[in-house]
Amino acid sequence: MTRWRSPLTWPLTVRVPAAVAVLMILVATAMSTVILRRLTSDQEAHLSELAGAYLDGLSTAIAPAVLRQDVWEAFDALDRARGRYAGLTLRYAIVALPGRSVLASSDPRSFPVGDPVTAALAGRLDDRRQLVIDDAQKTALLHRPLLDSGTLIGHLIAEVDIAKLLQVRREVLRTLVLFNAGLALLFAVVGYAMTRRMVGPIKLLGVHVERLRGGRVEAIPQERLGDERTEFGRLFHRFNAMAAAIGEREALAQRLAGEEKVYLLGKLTSSMAHEVNNPLGGMVNAVDTLRKHGDDVDVRRRSLDLLERGLTGIRNVVRAALVTYKGGDQPDRLTHGDIDDLRYLVRHETVRRRIRLDWHNSLPATLQVDGAAVRQIVLNLLLNACAASPVGGCVRVAAARDGDSVRFEIGDEGPGLPPDMAALLGSASPEAPSAKVGLGLWTAARLLNRIGGTVAIRTAPGKGTTLAIVVPVTKGERLDAVA
């Protein structure tokens, strides 16, 4: 079930027509009330006129018969008057004598000759009014005292069915309701169409702003820009100017990222030179020793061992650098060794700061993931962890397959990840790098987004940080991995 949403959160295309319809209903209700009231008073006036004409005509015709107490003549007059007054639907008419006994009635069975006028009927008579309307009974009671030279000679009483009048009222009400409902609906539809047309540019702008938020800088197309003199035209032009500015900033950030890579490369180059240079002194000494005492088997063996160790170290460093920055033979794959090699790339940091690496790599031989991106992410986070950890601290790295994904955990003993860095890492569309947040972290966040990975951050001030990266393995690789 959809939850009730406050009308203030409804789209404009609904709110405006709804408001118009509500307004229309209010106006229609007020109008209908006035019309019905007017109709009612008109009907009553008309009925009163008719009743007056009926009573006048009948009393003139009937007075002689009443004076003579002629039952038949009185009945005949009532009978003839019946139906002669269009608009008056008589239920019955009674001619009564002054003592209120029936002389004749149009309905002799209900009001027999000579019987007294029923108490119920007599109670409803009002001597001062010739017309008493009873909406509930749908009747009007007419009453006219019959006078001859000022002397009361009888009463003329009639009951009129006003169901038709009430029905007319109901029909008018129904027509009003139907017409006004139709009008309200029409207004709502027209309102919807107009609002939709008016809101269209806002929606277009909304779409572009949303794209911008998602990292796609896209200007509003020229054909939809409209005239700059209109409000939306101006707004669109400004948006496009802003989008252009953001695009430039984005490009600048990209360039900065490139420069960061060059900077890192420089750093790496120097550390590599350091790594290569370190064993070089010993190796030169070994060559010298071999030249001088090469005949001695023992010396020769020790010197060659030393040379081999030195050369192996150099080879590892070179290979890791090649794989990381030039891409391996298969960039869409990640090998077990690709992760292990990262140790060589951070060695200058670990050695410099006497950081112990707690390394657990349980990855299978190969995995179907973007190896280059994953290595770059783990390397950048590892460098960050080393930088964050205190001198002589420990950095934990664990890599393992976890169902359809690969999981990397990098933990340090640093002061904890600052909130803006954590926000950057967790963001779906990382902001451009700032002074506070390093390019390395920004690059890692962007790469992580690109390959559809997620990050879980466990950090507390002074208690270190553990970042858990989960990267989905490409489908179709599973069999390959099992096999």
Place this chain on the structure above:
Amino acid sequence: MSRHALPEELPPRTSRRRFLGAAAGVLLASPAAVARVAAPATFGLTPVFLDSDLELLTVLEQYLSESLGRDVALVKRRTYQEMTALLLSGQIDAAWICGFPYVQYRERLSLVAIPIHHGQGRYQSYIVVNANDPARSVEDLRGKIHAFSDPDSNSGFLVTRHLLATMGESPASFFSRTFYTYGHRNVIRAVAAGLAHSGSVDGYVWEVVAEIDPDLTRQTRVIRKSEWLGFPPVACNRNYESSANVRGLGHALLSMSDHPLGRRVLAMLRLDRFGAPDDALFDGIAAKYDFVRKQV
């Protein structure tokens, strides 16, 4: 009201004739016979018995005028009493009256013609009740409201009055209330509407209405039919029975079935023809009148 109802007044065009008729009546009393020759004939009708429409009056007037070769004015009065007065005072030549006024003034009136209905110059009086009324006999009507047609009507008053007299009752003692409608058809209407519980009505009229307006008579039920009595006759003042107008009218009535217009009139009245006067037909009514008169 139904189109068969007779209007209260004749059409305006007849008012001049009525005036002339009245003038002729005055002249009739004078010995100046010459003046009487060209005078229009006057024929009286009451709505008590004759209950018909303008068409009937028009055709009847047209037929009588053609037959007599002079204008005939139809004179209408509401009651038999008024009509009888006109006859007795010589203001009209002849009138279609009831057997009861005839027997009341038998020595001053002469019969002109007797309507023949279903082969005879006699009819019955009916006592009718509302179709929903459980009454089976006259006794069941005791203490109820009764409608008479005319105090000078045989079928609409005298027959019932006589019946009650034989029971030792009078209308005032037997019924809670009575009233006159001055029309047999009105008696049927009053009973049908429930204004009266029962009514005394001319049997011939009831049968004719049953043919013309069955919806009305269906609301009533006949609970008593009287013996056969003399049909309401056409009568004239005995003093003028041999006047040209009276003889002309008598001839016109008796030969009605020979003329297309006359046949139309007879068809509308549901009569076979008009027959020759037969005074003995009214002995039954006379006997009732005598009985009632002696009781008073």
